[in-house]
Amino acid sequence: MIRQVHIDDAKSLLEIYNYYVLNSVVTFDIEPLSLGAFENKMAKIIAEYPFLVFEENNELLGYAYGSRFRPKPAYKNTVETTVYVKNGLHGKQVGTKLYKELLQLLKKQNLHAALGVLTLPNDASVKLHEKFNFMLVGHFKEVGFKFGKWLDVGVYQLNL
Secondary structure: OEEEOOHHHHHHHHHHHHHHHHHOOOOOOOOOOOHHHHHHHHHHHHOOOOEEEEEEOOEEEEEEEEEEOOOOHHHOOEEEEEEEEOOOOOOOOHHHHHHHHHHHHHHHOOOOEEEEEEEEOOHHHHHHHHHOOOEEEEEEEEEEEEOOEEEEEEEEEEEO
16 A cells, blocks of 8 residues: 555654665665654655655555755756665565656646656666656766765656
8 A cells, every 4th residue: 555654654664764774875875864864854855745655564665755856946846756665575566656656646746857866777776767757867977985986876857
């Protein structure tokens, strides 16, 4: 079941997120976030954008949300999209189902462009974005440094 997030989902979602902080390069956070910091982040997002969770048998398996791309006013119709799936559950369509619902909600908000900002290489995330007709519009070389190596970032765009 996909539903809107509740603030009391924060602990479960933070566990999903902090796994990626500690074990992957898909996020450029280096230190795990605290529960308070994650709750503050959620509250800011919920105030403006959809924030969805995928729940099955009372367990949160993933989440997706839209967020402000950049703070300047001219970007107000552009949204950055984010999706995380609990480790070990990739390939079960959790991310696909979340993204489908998220993009529909973003369209209803009359947003113009959705951007996925991905660490590259990341085959699973690239495939997810391409499945929804996002197109690679930018590739930044060696802009992040994590786990002792320089990382690239790709920007994928879908006009809603």
